[in-house]
Amino acid sequence: MAKKKSEPVILVTNDDGYNAPGIRALVEAVKGLGKIVVVAPDKPQSGMGHAITIGQPLRLQKVSVFDGVEAYACSGTPVDCVKLSVDKVLHRKPDICISGVNHGANHSINVIYSGTMSAALEAAIESIPSIGFSLLDYRIEADFTAAKKNARIIVEKILKGKSFDKHLCLNVNIPAAEEKLIKGIKVCRQAYAKYEEKFDERRDPHGKKYYWLTGEFVNFDKGKDSDVWALKNNYVSVVPVQFDLTHYELKKKLEKQWK
């Protein structure tokens, strides 16, 4: 199918790998909204954050798991996928980059560890409006019905809206609830929550110690405007995300104290 002149180019990626059910759901969700191109990791890349591949080269392999959609598996991280697809697959910036649907929550502090959200944020750095989608159900057999419906609504909103910031990046999480129970879409801030790590210490057959990362998610945030609150109350949460990490309040304080 030749690309129509007015048709937007939609880049789709994720961090669970090109063969995850979540990315198939996302491709289905946006069918008909533009020319879809998939460039996704060739293996799971959860928790890769904003990692890029410096010490070794990358590979791209054409794959045909998406019905009628041009798709590539990339040997790198989710951020690599975005960088490489702009330069070597699309040879231009897409009109939008969507990432996910992630199998598992990326609300609150997860935004920092998430490969799904880092891919979206990388696009935003490149002046490509972007959205990361995550479903609060990590299972392979998760039901993506509500995720698909809401992803399409939000992508349509962004493709229609012209007044947005060129660095727009949205962190969208969908509750693990039946579609009819979802109350709507809520614009939120990132909750202050974190993991309290407890490494599981074991010994290998040679008697040497090794450690598995485990931990408990703890929400310290009582606000009703946070993403964690929205999701608990069956809303789809939408947090606009930025890549300027400057802590401006602390900057003012330091400028005074360090004079």
Added chain:
Amino acid sequence: MAKKKSEPVILVTNDDGYNAPGIRALVEAVKGLGKIVVVAPDKPQSGMGHAITIGQPLRLQKVSVFDGVEAYACSGTPVDCVKLSVDKVLHRKPDICISGVNHGANHSINVIYSGTMSAALEAAIESIPSIGFSLLDYRIEADFTAAKKNARIIVEKILKGKSFDKHLCLNVNIPAAEEKLIKGIKVCRQAYAKYEEKFDERRDPHGKKYYWLTGEFVNFDKGKDSDVWALKNNYVSVVPVQFDLTHYELKKKLEKQWK
């Protein structure tokens, strides 16, 4: 040496690996300011961003490259090093976490890709005041004299100051200049700058394509309050960094538009 009751515990990590000259410089810089414990990656982890290790366990190996200082090499990422050291090495939160000295700049957008800064930010999430140090010289034989001097000044400031945010995280970059040419320390904001990627396409001996990430750093920021400006003018730049990625301005805008 038994730990004195009042002596602060200083956790030192990096992303270039425990045997990099930069981390040895940082350990030397803070000698005498507290009980130093090093937990650093066992191999280079540059560009790992905020990656964590989920799919495999971690290893810790005692090493003795730092004269009289307890030190461990960890098989994981810089962020893993911080998490694991709190739970399994220190069995408490350190009083400060310092990361680096990185061989190469981590100003502006580099804060997002940098393993050095992600280790520091992870500590800040855990309510451990933290500082990442980077020298604008990537060479193994880089001269760390100015970096050491300024690192000690800044660590002392933070250890003495009691009024700081419990999530304090500083991104400190040191110009690649002779110590006497450095004009001082400047509190800054993160410059708006990014990489314009150009992947180097090659063919392997079997005729298959592969791609090396290369790119040009482009600074779009004309402000004189940015870290890039400060470094160009021979100041040590200090950017306070936060982990709340919410774009509050865009949040307000979206709330209105999506009503």
